[in-house]
Amino acid sequence: MAAAGTATVSAGKGERTAARIREVALDQFSRLGFERVTMSDIAEAAGLSQATLHYHFQDKDQLWRSAMLGLGEVIAEEERMLDAAQDASPLAQLRIAMRFFLRISWKHPALGRVVALEGMAGGERLAWLDEHVLGHRNRRLAALASAAIEAGVLKPFPPEMIVITLQAGAAGVINLAPLMRDTFGFDPDTAEGRAAHESLVLDALLSGFVKSERDI
């Protein structure tokens, strides 16, 4: 029996294929959601039989969890970045976080999509995501927003709402690229599109929450 979850010390063949499976699974789950992806889909994309998936992962749910931990690592990277910037002002840290969020969201569209899919549905998978992947970072961002409000540089709205609105707004253009193509014939996922999006997020979306000099 393979040690699914807790990896053995040195990565043998098993761990390598498990990793490949996780990668493929993350890509597909995030694109289509849990139920639109079948074990055979993943197996095929990974060039394996679907029985092999069940050798490495007890069931579909565990494979999903295991794949999502990949996102956890990406987020951990962001948190280290924030640790390194702890001396900066709360607002400056929020800007850093947003810039990082954009970068990883274009690179792993998985992130925003999974959050959206599970965050709307609620239930066990959301609770698990919250505990193992998202919760800590989101509460940290809310604390930053809260501090920025107290410092008088952000408009006084519930910090939780600010954090969610910023991320949902920023992720919208990325997640909803299919809709934008259908509706507008506009593909945001180009070099120019991403550049325009970055300044849109930083100079319009985020700055809308910043108190202008007038207000001070």
Add this chain to the structure above:
Amino acid sequence: MAAAGTATVSAGKGERTAARIREVALDQFSRLGFERVTMSDIAEAAGLSQATLHYHFQDKDQLWRSAMLGLGEVIAEEERMLDAAQDASPLAQLRIAMRFFLRISWKHPALGRVVALEGMAGGERLAWLDEHVLGHRNRRLAALASAAIEAGVLKPFPPEMIVITLQAGAAGVINLAPLMRDTFGFDPDTAEGRAAHESLVLDALLSGFVKSERDI
């Protein structure tokens, strides 16, 4: 055989139960997406056998479409509102649209959720939604944004991105209420929450895209 889709002139028993089915279906589909909802789930929630659903609707896909047309009516209402305000400035019309969007989004959380679910996945159902429910109104809003940019009152970002960001940002707090409860222990869906959200959307999210006097 029942006339599924085209209602018979006077609403007999059949049309009334069909309407109940559509209501329940809209609620569940929008909360969980097409594939997480089974015909039996809907039947049970409507207090009917699942065979009855197939009497009124040919298949699951048709039921979904039929349910979504309920959203189409809500959007048509918004469009009438915009028609009535055609003399107002583009920005004023956008504000009206956003205010309306908030009102209906809290009343029919289905709307934003379905857009998010299908807008991320792409495919046939999205194309259908675009043609029958969403497309016209979104292109109209983009045209308004475009006009506002030309008038020099909105910052010059791609109008399609502005429209999507505004709606995704505004809908975030509504759609992701389950996540907010899990992560923050914060329930946005209260009288105060909705009030705070409205001013957040109008005075921070939207106003972030408005050129300040400084810029003019």
Add this chain to the structure above:
DNA sequence: AGTTTTGTTGATTTTATAGTCAAAAAAGAT
């Protein structure tokens, strides 16, 4: 080289769900 452990697979079972159908029940017409 031989043995054991780990990894892989085709074939099969199980389960969940969409969709059908003939018969019963309810509603409506005469």
Add this chain to the structure above:
DNA sequence: ATCTTTTTTGACTATAAAATCAACAAAACT
């Protein structure tokens, strides 16, 4: 009250996908 049409249902079929398993192959170990 009887007949006709509409509506509802329980029981069934078909299908797709998850999960299992016994046999086989490859790697690792001695």
